[in-house]
Amino acid sequence: xxxxPQGQAPDNDLLMRIVAAFVAVFVVVAVVGAIVAFTVHTVxxxxxxxxxxLLGSLTLAFGTIIGYLFGRSSxxxxxxxxxxxxxxxxxxxxxxxxxAPTTTTGATP
Numbered sequence: 448x449x450x451x452p453q454g455q456a457p458d459n460d461l462l463m464r465i466v467a468a469f470v471a472v473f474v475v476v477a478v479v480g481a482i483v484a485f486t487v488h489t490v491x492x493x494x495x496x497x498x499x500x501l502l503g504s505l506t507l508a509f510g511t512i513i514g515y516l517f518g519r520s521s522x523x524x525x526x527x528x529x530x531x532x533x534x535x536x537x538x539x540x541x542x543x544x545x546x547a548p549t550t551t552t553g554a555t556p
Contacts, residue, residue: 474508
């Protein structure tokens with residue numbers, strides 16, 4: 448892609464964002480699909496427990512995604528990236544410190 452040499456793997460951060468986006472879209476579509484399916488069809492009594500567990504898991508995942516995108520985790524992630532970029536672009540100066548002179552007391556063997 449853009450600045451990377453041909454044949455090199457894409458940046459890990461970009462890959463993680465793409466995977467996270469696909470998972471988020473999948474969960475949102477699954478939640479909306481489940482809501483539509485349960486309003487149109489009735490759930491058989493023998494499958495009720497499993498369906499409710501599945502719906503609860505999907506709702507929890509949906510809430511986690513919304514919480515990340517609009518909550519404190521998103522802001523923290525942006526701040527961490529900004530700090531990393533600032534550290535990468537800043538120049539560092541090194542100072543050398545000479546060791547303190549040592550004195551010996553007593554007789555040496």
